[in-house]
């Protein structure tokens with residue numbers, strides 16, 4: 001069992017919440033953060049050594065104080081991000097795309113920077129990007145740009161921040177509240193369409209991405225890597 005401390009930014013829902021549950025099962029101490037206090041309270045049902053902090057990672061000026069409050073820790077997981085910047089390239093709303101960069105790329109970048117005084121040199125940073133960065137999916141140019149910028153950080157930081165290990169997970173379509181904007185009626189056919197284009201024949205489960213993140217955290221010889229966990233949808237069947 002591990003007694004290491006993992007901080008999950010965006011840990012109150014979906015992939016981050018599943019990662020918290022998985023790491024707690026493995027004996028990690030876990031701190032989860034998010035903007036919505038009610039969501040964080042609900043996540044406290046997790047069993048194990050879990051703490052919660054309300055914070056907006058896109059409010060980059062507040063991050064130094066947040067990490068000072070958290071204190072020394074071992075692993076940073078960046079699982080936050082919304083869906084701003086999606087849509088057909090010709091008509092994508094540029095203000096929405098800018099928000100996408102602010103809410104995901106900048107927030108990931110700034111959290112990784114602000115945590116450094118407190119992050120163990122034997123520890124790790126794991127970014128959660130998205131397979132839009134690797135797959136050529138029409139309608140995802142903005143999301144691809146937002147997420148490819150994050151994936152680009154892993155190899156650079158793996159060298160610049162050595163011996164801290166820096167990796168990235170690139171999920172395919174995963175059934176999380178991220179998709180709630182579709183509403184229940186649209187979600188089922190959308191997932192059926194994604195499943196048909198995915199070699200494993202279904203969308204992903206948050207737990208499967210959590211397992212990929214846990215591997216990158218715990219494997220001491222993996223750094224600068226992007227682990228694509230997408231059921232093969234990037235292959236464009």
Ligand SMILES: NC(=O)c1ccc[n+]([C@@H]2O[C@H](COP(=O)([O-])OP(=O)(O)OC[C@H]3O[C@@H](n4cnc5c(N)ncnc54)[C@H](OP(=O)(O)O)[C@@H]3O)[C@@H](O)[C@H]2O)c1
Pocket residue numbers: 009010011012013014015016033034035036037039055056057058059079080081082103104107128129130131170171172173174175176177178179
């Ligand atoms: N689900 C998918 O199919 C999929 C596929 C590829 C990549 N991803 C990526 O995986 C990551 C996690 O997505 P998910 O599916 O788990 O979504 P989710 O269920 O909506 O969870 C997002 C988490 O991030 C938090 N969050 C969002 N903005 C934040 C901010 N500014 N500051 C602090 N916390 C913030 C949310 O809590 P609050 O709202 O309370 O802040 C929540 O805990 C995202 O970056 C997403 O782009 C998801």
